Amino acid sequence: MHLDHSHDGPAAVSADARRPDGSRRALRIGLGGPVGSGKTATVAALCRALRAELSLAVVTNDIYTREDAEFLLREAVLPPERITAVETGACPHTAIRDDISANLEAVEDLEDEVGPLDLILVESGGDNLTATFSKGLVDAQIFVIDVAGGDDIPRKGGPGVTTADLLVVNKTDLAPYVGSDLARMAADAKAQRAELPVVFQSLRSEPGVTDVAGWVRDRLAAWTA
Template identity: 80%
Template sequence: MHRDHPEVFPERYAAGVPEGGRALRIGLGGPVGSGKTATVAALCRALRDRLRIGVVTNDIYTREDADFLLRQAVLPPERITAVETGACPHTAIRDDISANLEAVEELEEAVGPLDLVLVESGGDNLTATFSRGLVDAQIFVIDVAGGDDIPRKGGPGVTTADLLVVNKTDLAPHVGADLARMARDAVAQRGTLPVVFTSVRAAGGIDPVTAWVGERLAAWSTAHA
């Protein structure tokens, strides 16, 4: 985790799951342009008719990702909020997570009970990971156009995320990417941790990610029944 001190959160965040439960929180990280926001949008469209979903986006100085989701009308506008980190995205999702925790809690308080909150990191490199004090599970999104050597390069995002999404598979023929090699390298880096290959903008492209989220929700509901 690249820190020499334990995570200490304000008292309001230290009490654990509040009475009545809280939403499952899933973080999405990955390099710039890999398709994180498109993945969030596709998940919202696929799940919004049966789940109460909220989204918190992170950008350094803007609300660009939140504004994109609002323009796409993937959720009611009151369920989408943004954090301007003002610094490296690592800071707001892994080290000083207080702004994101506050945004998540204020969102749930404002719109009522939610089933799922998606926390999207600002675009970062292969070392981006979420604090377990912020999210319950994390997805790391890379894309084929970024190079078919990315899984082999590893890094905490690739090797430790609960789900690795290799996005934009439709571009593989155009950029000379070897999907079979990417799959082998991903398994070598991740062992038994799951990997899905998809193009989230294509019809049904989000289905493998939606299925994984459904499994996490089922386990969450059972554990907090």
């Protein structure tokens, strides 16, 4: 794990940081990353870690299904009314970066129907390394990769790896079985990201999602300060 909170900085305050009634809207954090990297599992773990202290909700994105939302519903990580799905009908990148209207409608509907909310997690569908969220949709972005995808992913870079507010290297427990060198991944991530934080995580062992949840709390504290 490589996480230095001294470099996180405050969450950027968006021009639409307040709702029409003048109240502060929820902090929106996007989670992107390749298919199978563990985005939905990370969202589920964050919900379990934060639901007792925060009012939160989730928006998932899939091309033609509600599979990720249905997984979260089966796991009962939040009440059903706090989980909604967007069927993008096309490349998920479009719905989080270009035409963000469906996602904006989803997050606004959640705030209207179950708010007030502290936090909304917006999970993208399966992405490649170029995936980024529109700043008009989210206030901060987490990009999730996993060691089974190859320990050269941080070195390959791409906007998701190099510019996300937090990079999560997931499934570290698999490293011995897939031949991934975690020290090499850490060094490559540092070279690509400079002072931007990186977390190495296994959801199958302690500390699990603790470090990512701490980062989210820090962003929320800056947002509400």
